Amino acid sequence: MMMNIRKAVVLSLSLLASAGTFAQDNLMAELENGAPKQKDYAFATFKSTRLIDGSSVECLGTGVLDFRISHRFGDISQGLDNFFGVDVAYTKLNLDYGINRWLTVGIGHTGLNKEDDGFVKIKLLRQETKGGMPITLTYFGSAAIETLPAPTLPDSTQKWLFSNRLFFTNQLLIARKFNDRISLQLMPTVVHYNLVDSSKYSNNTFALGIGGRVKLTKRSAITAEYYYRLNNTSFTVNGLPTYNTFSLGYEIETGGHVFQIMVTNAQGLTERMFIAQTTDSWSKQQLHLGFNVSRVFTIIKPESYKDDKDDKKW
Template identity: 45%
Template structure:
């Protein structure tokens, strides 16, 4: 009997002691399960464009993004043309986030006096710790060039001014610093120069970002043309730096393309980057929160 009592007493004391120790350094937070709230990868790119092409980033709901884009002349023109800075073409654009996953945008380029508009929709976001490994973004847009008709003798149709494009962006933020996306894109021009030419141009967009510091990043935007190449055009290639200063994002870059909408740079890039036909350009993006964000 005595033995049993001692054993029981010891057991009791041990249990009580362990309780006391637990109380000393207990992890209370581990007692409640983490709420399984979905988390998404954010900030894969600094801006809604890699450089020329759309990026996997969306505007937040109620955000207006005013974009002023410039492409200058060829650097190789030398000091006489101030390394191309004497000539500039520009695009003024307004993008707006209707929801976190749907944006619209309009723009006007001086090149070919062209208007453009697009719809951008993100059906799938990249998740963190589960969820989708990639983000998927769909873009569709149209461009209307408003130059006077070259040949007024023939019958001209308005539809001849119009081109469309369709794009699927599949992108992933691999790490804090590195993001990569591929974006097959097709441009359809209602009117092309020659009858035997293909109205459709297919390209594969490849966009990458490498963050250099918290507020600067190196970006590359490349669009090899896969089919339906406009004769005499080259693959648009741009590389440069994203610099963020408060509400502004400056994208300073070097590229061979002059067009600032999808139709213009995919079917109108005649310079060869590898032969040194490079121009300086910049995108300036300024965002304004114009509508209240959901709370």
């Protein structure tokens, strides 16, 4: 009899216990059933706003300032003559700012051709993770001004027009993050040259770029970028033939920095240069080492952090 009561008690206790976990699962189900539907977007398709030379679909966050230093060294194939390119380096400085989640603007200067540029980047579509939109689409538009002294013209009555110095780039950046590791991007591009060397060239160079990344670890990735020109392939620069640009990179992030190193046949750092005016070629091993360093600063705090005053600064 005692045994039976004990058994019954144990049985009923264990029943009670299991009923307890069931009840919690029911509570959880109750929470989940009533939960508002939230769209889930892919994030961090690329680590940086630049793939290698060109732009990625990524925009900066609201109120974020990005200071970038890009370096492209000289032609590595000249060996010790220029210390494998290190003796001849071109730099580009950029200041980019995120006005909001979908609008980033930036200005830059590069020493090659003494060029200043400004760009605007608009995120038009965001990739969703559970069905829906399969891609992220960003528009990139830039204008660049070459500021070298005007060349001496054969006819002294002719004037070197200011408009000769202008270049415009329009791109659609179409990217998809396939999984944690792999993201790919297509970049249909048109670069407008206000002045081309000869009337046989079109003022508009059309190109299709393709690029992507494969993450090696959580914080590092291999990247690649190729721009294929659809016209103006016979462009020359100072009498030299031009080649399509292919770049191979490795990127690593540490806290607030993203560090990218690359090997590329392009030394130019604005779109008009690296898309259609690259005079070095992989087949001749005329390659350039380079790096991009990015450091971001939060200028305007997000709404929910506006009141915080106690934060540590660098």
